[in-house]
Amino acid sequence: MGIRDKTCRSEGCLVPAKWCEAHHHTLSWLHGGRTDTKDGKLLCSWHHHRAHDDTYDMTLMANGDVRFRKRT
Numbered sequence: 001m002g003i004r005d006k007t008c009r010s011e012g013c014l015v016p017a018k019w020c021e022a023h024h025h026t027l028s029w030l031h032g033g034r035t036d037t038k039d040g041k042l043l044c045s046w047h048h049h050r051a052h053d054d055t056y057d058m059t060l061m062a063n064g065d066v067r068f069r070k071r072t
């Protein structure tokens with residue numbers, strides 16, 4: 001994923017891939033998600049925590065990036 005994703009895939013985040021963590025977008029590994037680069041996204045630590053935070057919504061954008069939004 002570090003080859004495809006040069007930075008964190010959160011919209012506008014420029015944290016380099018080497019500092020990012022693999023996040024399984026559609027199905028978490030804990031719930032049977034596969035370790036697959038097509039399904040995974042690189043996210044920096046901060047955004048990876050947002051991805052697992054129930055108080056945030058995560059929207060997949062057309063370019064493959066994700067957008068986080070605090071639930072209200």
Ligand SMILES: [Zn+2]
Nearest residue numbers: 008013044047
């Ligand atoms: Zn990020």
